Amino acid sequence: QILILDFGSQYTQLIARRVRELDVYCEIHPYNHIPDLSPNVKGIILSGSPCSVRDADSPRIDLDQYRKQVPILGVCYGAQMLAQMLGGDVMPSQHREYGRAKLEIGDTDSSLLAGLSETSQVWMSHADTIVRIPENFRIIASTESVEVAAFKIENELTYGIQFHPEVTHSTEGKQLLHNFVVGICGCRQDWTSESFVETTIQGLRTRLGEDKVVMALSGGVDSTVAATLVHRAIGTNLYCIFVDNGLLRKGEFEQVLHSYQDMGLNIKGVDAKAQFYTALAGLEEPEAKRKAIGKAFIEVFDHEAHLIQDVKWLGQGTIYPDVIESVSVKGPSATIKSHHNVGGLPDFMKLKVVEPLNTLFKDEVRAVGRAMGITNSILNRHPFPGPGLGIRILGDITPEKVAILQEVDAIFINGLKKHELYDEVWQAGAMLLPVQSVGVMGDERTYERVVALRAVTSVDGMTADWAHLPYTFLAEVSNEIINRVKGVNRVVYDISSKPPATIEWE
Ligand code: XMP
Numbered sequence: 001q002i003l004i005l006d007f008g009s010q011y012t013q014l015i016a017r018r019v020r021e022l023d024v025y026c027e028i029h030p031y032n033h034i035p036d037l038s039p040n041v042k043g044i045i046l047s048g049s050p051c052s053v054r055d056a057d058s059p060r061i062d063l064d065q066y067r068k069q070v071p072i073l074g075v076c077y078g079a080q081m082l083a084q085m086l087g088g089d090v091m092p093s094q095h096r097e098y099g100r101a102k103l104e105i106g107d108t109d110s111s112l113l114a115g116l117s118e119t120s121q122v123w124m125s126h127a128d129t130i131v132r133i134p135e136n137f138r139i140i141a142s143t144e145s146v147e148v149a150a151f152k153i154e155n156e157l158t159y160g161i162q163f164h165p166e167v168t169h170s171t172e173g174k175q176l177l178h179n180f181v182v183g184i185c186g187c188r189q190d191w192t193s194e195s196f197v198e199t200t201i202q203g204l205r206t207r208l209g210e211d212k213v214v215m216a217l218s219g220g221v222d223s224t225v226a227a228t229l230v231h232r233a234i235g236t237n238l239y240c241i242f243v244d245n246g247l248l249r250k251g252e253f254e255q256v257l258h259s260y261q262d263m264g265l266n267i268k269g270v271d272a273k274a275q276f277y278t279a280l281a282g283l284e285e286p287e288a289k290r291k292a293i294g295k296a297f298i299e300v301f302d303h304e305a306h307l308i309q310d311v312k313w314l315g316q317g318t319i320y321p322d323v324i325e326s327v328s329v330k331g332p333s334a335t336i337k338s339h340h341n342v343g344g345l346p347d348f349m350k351l352k353v354v355e356p357l358n359t360l361f362k363d364e365v366r367a368v369g370r371a372m373g374i375t376n377s378i379l380n381r382h383p384f385p386g387p388g389l390g391i392r393i394l395g396d397i398t399p400e401k402v403a404i405l406q407e408v409d410a411i412f413i414n415g416l417k418k419h420e421l422y423d424e425v426w427q428a429g430a431m432l433l434p435v436q437s438v439g440v441m442g443d444e445r446t447y448e449r450v451v452a453l454r455a456v457t458s459v460d461g462m463t464a465d466w467a468h469l470p471y472t473f474l475a476e477v478s479n480e481i482i483n484r485v486k487g488v489n490r491v492v493y494d495i496s497s498k499p500p501a502t503i504e505w506e
Pocket of ligand 1: 383384461501
């Protein structure tokens with residue numbers, strides 16, 4: 001594997017993704033929490049950073065521990081740190097060095113740059129530049145404005161590059177990373193979904209033995225794939241719980257429960273609708289509703305978990321971005337989240353935790369799911385918030401409002417599927433607004449509810465644009481909603497992007 005040491009760059013996760021696209025396993029660790037070098041580690045990549053090596057308190061590592069042990073590639077800040085700590089000089093850049101540049105390769109023998117075209121396009125993004133390299137360094141590539149665009153340390157496999165090979169604008173960046181990871185570090189390209197499934201199942205068998213595991217499923221990709229892995233490892237010793245909180249989509253509870261049963265999972269469907277509606281009665285404020293829903297879920301799950309004798313583990317569908325986020329570099333004084341006092345937690349939270357997907361990115365989770373034969377209807381499902389329709393009914397929640405919104409949502413989502421637009425958008429749904437408006441139906445005046453449709457395109461949910469759905473489609477859906485859903489006489493379409501709006505309305 002490759003170890004990626006994170007100094008806080010926005011691109012660190014991208015480096016990891018590129019390495020994995022080469023079918024080589026890698027892990028990101030913050031520079032101030034580096035694990036011991038195991039024999040599995042074949043090379044180290046030092047990431048970029050928003051910090052400047054010229055600052056006294058900028059992040060640093062003890063390079064001597066790693067140099068000559070394994071090959072090292074410093075990227076941007078990582079390269080500057082190598083140059084400066086080993087006796088070179090780094091200064092603020094004279095020119096604007098942000099954007100595309102042409103690489104002039106000075107050393108065609110360099111195995112790092114092997115196979116790159118003579119004027120390869122690379123992506124620069126830096127405010128400092130290396131102005132003097134130590135004596136034992138050799139420049140292997142330059143650009144018009146950056147003399148030290150790439151270097152190698154003589155007699156060792158340590159390299160630095162000022163540009164970002166992980167960004168697609170570096171058109172041959174993948175070749176460079178291949179040269180480093182496969183050519184120089186000698187990693188085998190055998191980390192595939194199939195191999196992940198096989199080794200994970202074996203690992204889970206050893207770790208869990210005859211122990212029982214309890215897991216809450218949501219119908220979403222992550223929990224389903226995680227449960228399938230654990231199920232393949234320990235069979236019916238995995239106890240799955242799927243809670244109907246009364247805030248799911250129309251028919252979703254029954255459908256998802258059936259798919260889980262078809263997959264052979266040991267699943268229990270729990271109808272807790274009444275408990276959630278009671279907990280929510282009269283609550284209007286979004287955060288109060290979220291808290292009530294979260295609390296009710298914990299109570300239901302804790303009760304169910306207690307019914308299983310001797311359960312030892314809690315399975316979870318946590319994925320890699322959640323893990324990296326919680327240990328990301330926040331500056332030299334970064335600390336890892338400390339554990340809460342477990343005294344006041346429900347019993348199931350005192351269980352040992354097993355998270356088989358906590359090293360995977362979302363698209364890798366889907367690939368693993370595909371490798372295990374999970375249906376596309378689950379793998380390609382839009383994200384759906386835990387509090388469900390509870391945060392899409394603005395104001396207080398009643399079973400009647402849920403029923404109205406479920407109908408509206410079903411017409412919208414089925415329409416998207418029928419018109420083959422479902423996979424074009426990242427997420428879609430409907431909001432029931434606390435507004436009534438005047439309309440006319442036949443000769444009658446109506447005074448009924450307004451619903452807002454929301455569909456967005458996005459990569460990760462952090463930013464999003466409203467989906468530019470065809471007018472003809474919106475017209476058809478709006479007609480169907482107003483004609484078929486009693487109590488709704490007006491449909492609006494949300495054309496706000498995130499930021500400044502959010503995807504959900506509450
Ligand atoms: P926002 O509304 O913050 O949503 O733009 C971003 C993504 O997160 C989902 N979301 C939630 N998911 N519990 C969840 O499990 C929540 O309380 C919650 N709030 C928002 C939202 O559906 C979107 O995918």
